[in-house]
Amino acid sequence: MATSASASLSKTIKQQYMELPQGDKVQAMYIWVDGTGEGLRCKTRTLDFEPKSIEDLPEWNFDGSSTYQAEGSNSDMYLIPAAMFRDPFRKDPNKLILCEVQKYNRKPAVFKITCTKLIFLDQHPWFGMEQEYTILGTDGHPFGWPSNGFPGPQGPYYCGVGADKAYGRDIVEAHYRACLYAGVNICGTNAEVMPAQWEFQVGPCEGIDMGDHLWVARFILHRVCEDFGVVASFDPKPIPGNWNGAGCHTNFSTKEMREDGGLKAIEESIEKLGKRHEYHIRAYDPKGGLDNARRLTGHHETSNIHEFSAGVANRGASIRIPRSVGQEKRGYFEDRRPSANCDPYGVTEALIRTCLLSEEGEEPTDY
Numbered sequence: 001m002a003t004s005a006s007a008s009l010s011k012t013i014k015q016q017y018m019e020l021p022q023g024d025k026v027q028a029m030y031i032w033v034d035g036t037g038e039g040l041r042c043k044t045r046t047l048d049f050e051p052k053s054i055e056d057l058p059e060w061n062f063d064g065s066s067t068y069q070a071e072g073s074n075s076d077m078y079l080i081p082a083a084m085f086r087d088p089f090r091k092d093p094n095k096l097i098l099c100e101v102q103k104y105n106r107k108p109a110v111f112k113i114t115c116t117k118l119i120f121l122d123q124h125p126w127f128g129m130e131q132e133y134t135i136l137g138t139d140g141h142p143f144g145w146p147s148n149g150f151p152g153p154q155g156p157y158y159c160g161v162g163a164d165k166a167y168g169r170d171i172v173e174a175h176y177r178a179c180l181y182a183g184v185n186i187c188g189t190n191a192e193v194m195p196a197q198w199e200f201q202v203g204p205c206e207g208i209d210m211g212d213h214l215w216v217a218r219f220i221l222h223r224v225c226e227d228f229g230v231v232a233s234f235d236p237k238p239i240p241g242n243w244n245g246a247g248c249h250t251n252f253s254t255k256e257m258r259e260d261g262g263l264k265a266i267e268e269s270i271e272k273l274g275k276r277h278e279y280h281i282r283a284y285d286p287k288g289g290l291d292n293a294r295r296l297t298g299h300h301e302t303s304n305i306h307e308f309s310a311g312v313a314n315r316g317a318s319i320r321i322p323r324s325v326g327q328e329k330r331g332y333f334e335d336r337r338p339s340a341n342c343d344p345y346g347v348t349e350a351l352i353r354t355c356l357l358s359e360e361g362e363e364p365t366d367y
Contacts, residue, residue: 028051251334292337
């Protein structure tokens with residue numbers, strides 16, 4: 001399997017430099033989503049102090065013409081610090097800074113600001129997202145798969161244990177611990193149905209925090225894989241044929257849903273979602289549904305992209321109500337449609353618009 005040239009560099013030699021004292025300076029790595037809606041970019045600046053809050057951090061800028069976000073003749077874009085985490089790679093007191101991107105005219109270039117305006121705190125919307133991903137070599141071949149063939153059929157790999165079932169657990173463990181160190185609200189992980197495919201769960205997060213924590217968890221995964229010389233892919237169908245795809249199932253609830261008798265509110269929200277299926281499909285992958293069309297076939301634990309469905313404990317439905325929720329008559333529901341490469345700000349915004357604002361039709365309302 002092909003790994004990156006950087007992976008063969010001596011980490012021991014690097015470590016002797018990373019252990020050097022840095023005085024009273026702090027390295028702040030600014031992170032943002034590029035113009036593809038999927039890729040992450042980063043760069044580092046030195047601060048003369050350790051920031052304690054977002055308000056302490058300076059704005060910065062970058063060349064948007066090199067990130068698919070601007071033309072070369074007017075390329076300066078602004079980085080506006082939005083969320084701060086501990087840096088698990090350089091360690092304390094260094095920071096990871098997730099940023100919003102603004103254009104030259106100070107208009108937002110991403111979903112985050114729009115989504116922020118739609119958060120109704122009195123409803124206390126909670127989200128939990130199940131991020132599936134596939135570990136690949138730098139040649140695009142799944143990690144651990146035979147060079148000129150396929151592993152055994154799906155069946156023994158989901159939550160599997162053993163060298164012939166779990167491919168790449170070192171990466172998963174490193175990522176998990178790095179997220180905990182950073183302060184990401186990661187709540188679990190497991191091997192998935194296809195070999196070399198894994199899932200981590202982030203949440204519960206309230207409102208806009210969901211997007212912040214999932215994007216930073218993705219960034220940390222990319223950096224961990226970089227150290228191991230492999231690639232983390234969020235492609236929703238990385239291997240065609242009789243293999244499971246990769247999604248980002250989104251669990252959602254409001255205060256009303258979590259209280260006694262909340263199943264009624266859950267059912268009302270599902271009814272609203274059924275009337276806006278096409279709108280949600282467009283919002284659930286960065287290509288307006290084209291990526292998800294390869295995954296949502298009605299097979300391999302997915303619903304059909306052209307049909308809306310819901311059911312208790314049904315993993316072949318668009319919306320799954322967990323069996324425990326059906327029994328307790330309160331809790332949450334799982335939207336199984338979002339693709340692995342979805343924008344979590346876009347997903348959470350769509351759910352809030354439909355379920356809390358009761359929007360109708362195939363276009364979002366302009367407030």
